[in-house]
Amino acid sequence: MSRRDLPPPPPPAHLREWLDEGAVRADRARFLADLSRRNLGLGRLLLLWAVAALFVIGWTFVGIAVTAFGSGDPLSCFFGFVFGLIGSGVLVAAGSWFVRGVRQERQLSRLLCAWLEAVRDPAATGSALLRAPGRSVVWLTGSLALGATGLRVAFAAAAGARPGEGAYGEVAYFMGLGMILWITGLLGLARAGVHHRRLARSGRPVRAATRPALPVLQDTAY
Numbered sequence: 001m002s003r004r005d006l007p008p009p010p011p012p013a014h015l016r017e018w019l020d021e022g023a024v025r026a027d028r029a030r031f032l033a034d035l036s037r038r039n040l041g042l043g044r045l046l047l048l049w050a051v052a053a054l055f056v057i058g059w060t061f062v063g064i065a066v067t068a069f070g071s072g073d074p075l076s077c078f079f080g081f082v083f084g085l086i087g088s089g090v091l092v093a094a095g096s097w098f099v100r101g102v103r104q105e106r107q108l109s110r111l112l113c114a115w116l117e118a119v120r121d122p123a124a125t126g127s128a129l130l131r132a133p134g135r136s137v138v139w140l141t142g143s144l145a146l147g148a149t150g151l152r153v154a155f156a157a158a159a160g161a162r163p164g165e166g167a168y169g170e171v172a173y174f175m176g177l178g179m180i181l182w183i184t185g186l187l188g189l190a191r192a193g194v195h196h197r198r199l200a201r202s203g204r205p206v207r208a209a210t211r212p213a214l215p216v217l218q219d220t221a222y
Helices: 021-039 042-071 074-118 133-160 168-202
Strands: none
Touching: 021 074, 021 168, 042 074, 042 133, 042 168, 074 168, 133 168
């Protein structure tokens, strides 16, 4: 996704006064539908899982390297060094991909908030097209399953560790794997929750400021 593919920002407030209100509302509805689709699209969920898969692959190579170094064999140490380099490269690539995705999400969030606050339209904001209930269910269920799996793997590895039994590298690997899955699920849950909170907040009608009633002055004859 590039900046050219994103919708334009809303016009400033002093210019909206001179524009047709119907046209501004139509643009708002169209751009909000596009931004909502991008924000909670299935492609975004798969992209998040792809980044998590890269982290898992890199962490797996690092775990193999640590196990190879622990054996003490020169040949195993050599292969461990190679696997460590590969794992480090994959982790760096996954981290850069994640940072790039965070920047894109920040641009999406700014545009979404700007168009939500441009014109208050509770009927359009509360529409099913913007709330995206189907995509939201997919995000919530997938993220909950992934996060629960990660917590189970991490706690099982920590609970199964015994002093003097097994390799500490294996325990560290499974705990790291569980944390990657748990953080990925937590990010997905946060995305869906923030999206619905923004729509609920912007869908509330603006309350007019209430002013205290001024006393009625009656004409008095002097």
